[in-house]
Amino acid sequence: MNIDRIVATLGLKEMTQGTLVRKLCTYDADPTRRAIFEYDRLVRSSYTLRYLATSLPRYLATCAPRRCGVTCTARRTALSQ
Numbered sequence: 659m660n661i662d663r664i665v666a667t668l669g670l671k672e673m674t675q676g677t678l679v680r681k682l683c684t685y686d687a688d689p690t691r692r693a694i695f696e697y698d699r700l701v702r703s704s705y706t707l708r709y710l711a712t713s714l715p716r717y718l719a720t721c722a723p724r725r726c727g728v729t730c731t732a733r734r735t736a737l738s739q
């Protein structure tokens with residue numbers, strides 16, 4: 659319910675995102691604040707995991723095996739996943 663109001667307020671541009679975050683941060687025990695901040699952590703974690711999953715195989719495919727310390731077997735295993 660509170661999330662719907664927050665989304666509507668931001669969608670109608672009745673309040674800026676910065677003002678909304680400032681108001682939410684004044685209430686430490688607010689469950690809506692905790693839910694929004696936890697969702698933000700979840701989105702950031704998902705982004706980080708996706709980045710790592712796509713960048714590691716790309717790195718292993720472009721680097722020289724002896725220079726980066728990865729054996730050919732480890733490279734083949736990582737690239738095949």
